[in-house]
Amino acid sequence: MNSLVQRQIAFNLNSSNAWEAFSSHRSQVTWLLKHDTDPSRLCILGAGNCNDLDLTTLLQSHQEIHLVDIDLDALAQGVAKQNLANQGHIHLHGGIDLTGMLDLMSHWSPKVTLSKTDIAACIDAPTHCLEQLPGPFDGVASTCLLSQLIKSIVDTIGEDHPQFVTVIQAIRLGHLRLLLKLMNPGGFGVLITDVVSSDSYPPLPTVPTQNLSQVLVQLVRQGNFFHGVNPAAIVNLFRQDPVLSKQVASLEPVGPWRWNFGPRHYAVIAVKFQKK
Template structure:
């Protein structure tokens, strides 16, 4: 599927490459969330899945907080543009992993990314589900994409490390009141949308939280949901949710080669 996914992702990245200013509040939220979960280890490492154009990451602040940052995306050109736009040169502390199709990543690719203190998926989940739907997947198959992505995040996190899932849940296309809702009203609006079934397939954060708690392959000891925020991008707004979970200290690592 790599070729088809790459073509679709490049189209998305090209469409948003010049929207740095439009990502400002979203970028502040995502970066702040990541920084809030750093472990404080001197050699701490951050892995960002679906980094793309980097419009939702303040790389300078992240490099100050982490000893190493790994940016992962299927689109290598987007990653190169991301660091150039922020005037940062890749090196030992900032590593770019382009050409990684997270729908079928190789064991070797996963080994290079594993054992990170913090692993973040940034608005990637709905794209993965959309790609699967475009290839004919439906219903339970799409939820399986979600569950595999949650396990991938967990697999890459070291014991006592933290996984963070940031996902868009619904847009103003189907929830027009979102455009004018203040920050205090976003939580109730999120609950209202979920209760009405108005959310992107697989992106119901309450269902994701239940799955994190119930999946026997994910022994986690802390799971939390951040307050939602609105991401205004041109004429469309998105309601964004983020969940964080900590891997248990006694985690028995799954053999990703098997």
């Protein structure tokens, strides 16, 4: 198992008992993934411990729920903790690398020079998972996964690498294109991402809820946010990338809200979108 996968598993073990702390974040995420029309098939990428998903509530509006993650044990234990281990409508897809690149990336270092092929693969390789998943789906969500995909690049080539920005832009584009590839025409998508944490902005836990949007705008202006998850840049990408913009019928930014992770708090946003 490569070091990048090991890091994700360690991260999940660390937060496996955080069900209580996740409560208000879970309500927000679950509300975003509910669907009020026909019974549907929902696919959730980066479901991990499922602490941010009230699966019983989601089963009321979805006929099938497909949970996808690199870490199968986290999925299995997360579902078991919600007493849904033998629920025939929940399907686990563990061991799936949603970048399609983690083995290759684990050999990258600050000294490596990446080829055009490597960069193009960051955009295209996420689609390798399409063969392993029973898509397309009526709803597809990415739950605080994008920042982790980008963290793999921070941990390998590092922030000072001359191609760092190019690579994280490619990873982000590949992820957004994957969401749309997994969706049925008319289906809905929800990209949820943590943007900044109390590690770099310690007052975050005490910011009054009504001031959170304004504070986040200021933090983004000051460059105080995780690489690659500037909310405005994500919305612009949906609108401007030739592949994405052709497929997106509507876009709705949601949030921010706060996620109490235990050791730290995060400001989180979502973008809801519909496929033409």
